[in-house]
Structure formats: structure tokens, C-alpha cells
Amino acid sequence: MTIIAVVFAALAALLHVYIWVLESFRWTEPATRKTFGTSESEAEVTAPMAYNQGFYNLFLGIITVIGLALLGSERAVGTALALAGTGSMLGAALVLVTHDRTMARAALTQGLFPALAVVFLLIQL
Template identity: 55%
Template sequence: MVVVALVLAGLAALVHVYIFVMESLTWTSAKTRAVFGTSAEEAEATKELAYNQGFYNLFLAIVTAVGIVLVAAGSEAAGAALVFAGAGSVAAAATVLLVASPDKRGAALKQGVVPLLAVVALLVGLLA
């Protein structure tokens, strides 16, 4: 079950690296604006906020990835703590998005289900 958890956490980390790219690098592009449903004017007005938010996503992905590497290298306790922190934070942020903006349910589920499953699978795997 731990391996399943690490694969799921890795997928969640990859999604958040992609979100980082969109928010911090391509925020004002037509393709990214279509994903987020923003106009050119809205994207231009919010690009500094998106840039910063993108880095939050990147840092959570890095924490999760380092945790995966540590578990794989045999440092299960430290690695699991980082996976719980990274994937758990991503799942919690998705929950906040769902509660605060119910119209963004699809985005919240896309961002939050996989890391939540990773956290649950890791917990089950460690307790087994």
C-alpha cells in the first residue's frame, strides 16, 4: 500500500508542477486563460498573484517529491512525514477551494482527490 501511496503522491506532485507552469510561467497565454476562465485583462491584472501562487504549488510538489525519494531510500519516517505534509496540504487546499468556490468543484476535485488518496493509502500502508 505504501508503493500505491507513493505513486499517487507522485502524480499529485506532477499535477502541481504543471499548475506551477501555468500560474507562474504561462498565466497570460490564451491556453492558460482558457483553463482558468480568465480574460486577457483579468490575467494581466492578477499575474503577480498567480506567479506567487504557482510557487506555492511548486514548493508543495517538491516537498512531496523529496518525501517519496526519502521513503524509497529507506528513510520511511522522514519521507512519510514529508509526503503527509506535501500531499496533505494539497488535499487541504483543494478542500478550501471546494468550500470557498463551489463553482470550481471540478478543479478542486482534480487537484484534491489524488493527494487525498495518497494520504489515506500511506496511512493504511504504515499502519499495516
């Protein structure tokens, strides 16, 4: 089960690094605006917030990757860090969909890999 947990956690981390790039560096680009459903004027106004939010996503990815790296040598610490990262990603997806039901697709995209990682990380305990 550990390999399945690692795969889903790694995919979650990679997705959140990608989200970091979109939010922090490509926020005002047409393709990114389309992805997030924002207009050009909204993107310009929200760019500082998106930049900051992007780094939250990066840090969650980093926490998860460090956890995965430690699974072999420090299993308890690695599992705790991987759960902290993926659990926070999952929590953010749940907040997104409970705040605005129209964001269900985005929440599913953001939360599926972390949810599967959390389940398999807990099973391997």
C-alpha cells in the same frame, strides 16, 4: 500499499509542478486563461499573484518528491514529508471548493491524487 501511495503522491507532485508552470509562466496565455476561467484583463492584473501562487504549488510538489525519495531509507521522515505535501495539496483543494462551489471540478482535479495519496500513506503507517 506503499507502492500505491507512492504512485498517487508522485502523480500529485507532477500535477502541482504542471500547475506551477501554468500559473508562473503561462498565466496570460489563452489556453491557460481558459483553464482557469479568467479574461485577458483579469490575467494581466492577477499575474503577479499567480506567479507567487505557482511557486507554492512547486514547493508542495518538491516536499512530496523529497518525502517519496526518503521512504526507502528514512521511512518515518519520508512519510511525514509526503503527508505534509499531499495533505497541503488536499487542504488547498478543500478550501477552493468550500469557498466557491462552482470550482468543484477544479478542486476535484487538484485534490483527487493528493486525497488518494493521503489515504494510502496513512494505511501504510
